[in-house]
Amino acid sequence: MSSKSERRAAVEVVAEYHEAHLAELVRRVGDDVDRFRAGELDAFEADQVIFQYSRAAKELWKFCNRSDAELSAGLIRDGAAVDWWERGAPRRR
Template sequence: MARKAERQAARASVAAYHEAQLGVLIEHVGRAVDRFRAGEQDAFEVDAAIHRFHRAARQLWSFCAQSGSQVESAAHLIARMADDGDTIDWWQRGAPARARSAEDLGV
């Protein structure tokens, strides 16, 4: 029974992380929409932000959609990152591959 409780706690931890990280991604899209409304961005730039959100959210979902012992591993990783002050920049991971490569090279 303790194992079941551990797995449920792990699922809850991963779900909370997933929701929090989705919120961060949604904020990026919200800022893009706000800049569009202020006339600082055009519709194509907002569209690019929405596509980036989609790619990032899909990767986040893949990370969080674990089952069995994998959910416990994901929960341990999330806890370790929190303890170490590490984060995964899902928005960065949602960047098109070409943009990620250029940023990695410092371009």
């Protein structure tokens, strides 16, 4: 069992990771909303981007809020690369 300070450190690692990756997702949506405003995307394409953001943010949230913060922090420290945007992509039939 880990100590309170180790758990606190793990929670901090996960929180920083969550914030950084959430900011990437938000920036991506912002860029595409700007493209919509410039007439480069239609409303349906912009909606698809927002839908994918929502799914990606939920997947990121699930990873960062599992009950075992030490496990998540260990995966983060090991450099487990996850493309959260791709995780939010709708499944193709």
